[in-house]
Amino acid sequence: MTTLLPPSRLPAGLSIGPVELAVNDLQRSVTFYGQVLGLVVQEHTPVTATLGAGPRPLVRLTEVPGAAPAPVGSTGLYHLAMLLPTRADLARWVRHVSALGLRVGQSDHLVSEAFYLTDPDGHGIEVYRDRPRNEWRWTLDQVQMASDPIDIPDLLAEAGPEPYSHAPESTVMGHVHLRVSDLGPTETFYRTVLGFDVVARWPGALFVSVGGYHHHLGLNTWQSEGGKAAPDGTTALRNVDLTLPRQTDIDALASRLTAAGHAFTLERDSLIVTDPAGNRLTFATPQ
Template identity: 40%
Template sequence: MSKYHTADNLYVDNVTLMVKDIDKSLKFYTESLGLTLLNNKSNIYELGTKKRVLVILIHNENALPKERTTGLYHFALLLPDRRFLGQLINHFIVINQKIVGGSDHDVSEALYLSDPDGNGIEIYADRLDTLWKYENDEIVMSTEAMDYEDLIKHAYNAKWTEMPEDTVMGHVHFHVTSLINAGNFFIDTLGFNQMLYYGTSALFLSNKGYHHHVGLNTWNGVTAKNRADNMVGLVGYHLNVPKDEEEALLERISFSKREILNDENGRYIVDVNKVKIYF
């Protein structure tokens, strides 16, 4: 398991999505991605690996289709190593799974695709952190062509049947309307650190030196509306908070004047996009 995604790290460890067609969604997440259905109660379905829940689906057959809003750009599943990424590429070729593309980001190699409701997904493998580069105290990340041939060449020689059990939620990337406001919230209130200001439209944040646990961008426009409550997309996400940092987080939340609320899923606050953050 990644040392940047343990109980001692501040990071998003699962996401909750509203979907319209649960049969289509379950087929995609279990057969195409290889996640396991771990629990189902009423209209809520928990999927992940044998070790952890990664994605929670809320079925709403009357949900509105995806629109250009704030909220989820993509959630990113981090594989244990790049040989799994090559194996997954082979699997997608066999089942004819459509992808949006693939990129080499210097720190990682990543595939991009969408679920049946248009929720963005990244599946990636990190390069060793000893190979990460820095300039002016910021991580160096770029977007170059992925070397599919090399990934396939070094892939595990086995049929893809399930997501590796050490897969984690590597990061979550959000559409926001203001990098300043969103950055202040994720840094000053939640406790993340700035890793890279990418041009004028994206910001990457992390905890304890990871290249990024959170991405923020304004690519849907600075006037984008928040997702409607009955629209497919990101409903909430869970923040893993190290035990020795919980008191400090509660103090920062109090100082920010944000209200801590409770529902059937536990305590939460709302982020800059009015999305629930459970912790």
């Protein structure tokens, strides 16, 4: 019999990034993230590159030459989500990708307006802006989200003449969606053990956050129910970095994982853990 632990919430100051990805061709990916998303290279070695907005790292790429795509149905990254500061920034980005001739998906989620595309290796990407929090609608502890069409002409009217040449310095990794294999153990792990709040439930998906955000992580089985983590040597998710405000937060997380009997590793000031679907998370404090 499984004994559930009492809920323990993570602190509201959690932040996400960088998201670490394996890619087939490093220079191709660096060019894509620079030209399409406007990220700047912060560190570059022959096999790795870290890109971000201003000083903030958002994506870390590792080249795996000859890597095949992650198998269909495997767990891993569904998409990473880059949060732009304003609606005008999003409008300029939409105009920018349109000029590049790229096709993107789109959805009005009520709490946000979001656009979707994939990188050259098939990693999913969302670019979005949040509506003000006072416009989010909650039913008790559940936030209302939808997948409605965006009013594109109304959005583009806010772009103004300024081009989108780079991601604004206040751009952050707003959230990450992960593919998981089974929502039952996933909810136990993220809510009861790690300490996230479940803020929305959709068929085949959970959305979790801290501090009343609409979601820091999406967890879905839409393409991966019963699946396994992608094997090494494929272009798959390698890690999601999450930053907690204080070392005591890491210590408390380690205590909960120990009590739950869930394996983890401590390295210097970071805690590394793998969720039930094989997704690797690294919790650390600000450097």
